[in-house]
Amino acid sequence: MSKKPEVTFKYIFTYDYNPVYVNGAHGGVSPRGDLVVNFYLERPPLPNEITHEVNPNGTIGAETGVEPEDFAQSLVRFVPTGVVLNYQTARELHHWLGEKVRELETLEQHKAAMRAAAQQPGGEGVQH
Structure with a gap:
């Protein structure tokens, strides 16, 4: 009985290999006919800064300001990686x-x- 030909693939990872969680993708066909896929993580933004009152006893009090002001109406699509496929x-x-x-x-x-x-x-x- 003859054995079918086989091939074994060895996986080699770069030193900085680090799988990331994504919950969406954006992309399209490039002018050269390749498929470009950019993966993103959609999440609420973090403010650049928040200002609080300081209570008389020195503790942090109520929030009085957030920068940018419109951050609550925004979403972030953080793009950690993408791929190009033929x-x-x-x-x-x-x-x-x-x-x-x-x-x-x-x-x-x-x-x-x-x-x-x-x-x-x-x-x-x-x-x-």
């Missing part, structure tokens, strides 16, 4: 992501079924 790599990544999303959906369905079973009389997790 057409073929984008298609392969699309396929891979689809597989992983299906795995997550199966896991979520299993978790929902377990929660539902635990809520039923006589189900696991019900204390008597």
Whole structure:
């Protein structure tokens, strides 16, 4: 019986490899036909400065000012990284992501079924 050919990939990480959490992306097709994807973390902004009254006893009192003044109506999209993919790599990544999303959906369905079973009389997790 002949063995099928195999290849082994070794992963090499840069010294500063550091996965980051992202909750969105922005990008598009470059003039050269590559897909540019910039990943971001959307979050409320932090103020540049906050001013407080000082109480007579020296403790910090009520907030009296915030800079910038409109920061409460703003959101920040912090962009820690991005990628540039050619057409073929984008298609392969699309396929891979689809597989992983299906795995997550199966896991979520299993978790929902377990929660539902635990809520039923006589189900696991019900204390008597």
